[in-house]
Amino acid sequence: MLAFHVAQLLQAPQGTTRHYTYEVPAEEFTDLSLTRPVRGEVTLINLGRSILADATYESAVRAECGRCLEPAIIDLSGRLQEEFVPTVDVRTGVRLPSVAEDEAFPIDAEHVLHLDEAVRQHLIMALPMQPLCRPDCRGLCVSCGIDLNRGTCDCAHEVADSPFGVLSLLLRNGQAASTSE
Numbered sequence: 001m002l003a004f005h006v007a008q009l010l011q012a013p014q015g016t017t018r019h020y021t022y023e024v025p026a027e028e029f030t031d032l033s034l035t036r037p038v039r040g041e042v043t044l045i046n047l048g049r050s051i052l053a054d055a056t057y058e059s060a061v062r063a064e065c066g067r068c069l070e071p072a073i074i075d076l077s078g079r080l081q082e083e084f085v086p087t088v089d090v091r092t093g094v095r096l097p098s099v100a101e102d103e104a105f106p107i108d109a110e111h112v113l114h115l116d117e118a119v120r121q122h123l124i125m126a127l128p129m130q131p132l133c134r135p136d137c138r139g140l141c142v143s144c145g146i147d148l149n150r151g152t153c154d155c156a157h158e159v160a161d162s163p164f165g166v167l168s169l170l171l172r173n174g175q176a177a178s179t180s181e
């Protein structure tokens with residue numbers, strides 16, 4: 001659980017900061033296949049009426065390579081800055097008007113700031129659209145399906161490397177399609 005008790009910070013002068021390092025077990029992010037704990041540093045800053053969490057995060061996720069379909073471990077890291085707003089006045093205990101969900105995260109009635117949801121959202125945003133097992137993964141042959149990281153085939157791949165090659169390939173396929181009609 002990545003949570004910070006901020007009752008004191010909320011009552012400290014505006015601009016007061018707290019700094020922490022954290023580590024959360026991978027299993028706590030149940031909807032992500034993380035392969036190692038999420039680690040990072042967080043600075044909490046009292047902005048007067050809210051708290052800004054400025055945090056780094058670093059972990060890795062298990063995925064399928066978008067080119068060769070083999071398992072891949074993808075490093076995830078980044079920085080987040082999210083605002084957290086009290087739901088209860090720390091001095092009077094009076095309920096405060098709620099803030100729109102997409103504008104800020106709530107600090108709960110016990111003055112606990114839960115950072116895990118913000119980290120979870122940022123980990124998901126850090127996921128690449130096409131994960132790769134390694135940057136130079138050669139992928140599968142589009143003709144015969146062989147994994148080109150493991151072997152070679154006699155299919156013509158080199159034509160796809162130049163734009164003219166792609167064009168000639170397209171033309172050839174077009175001709176093949178028209179002659180078969």
Ligand SMILES: [Zn+2]
Binds near residue numbers: 069134
């Ligand atoms: Zn791959």
Ligand SMILES: [Zn+2]
Binds near residue numbers: 143155
């Ligand atoms: Zn092939």
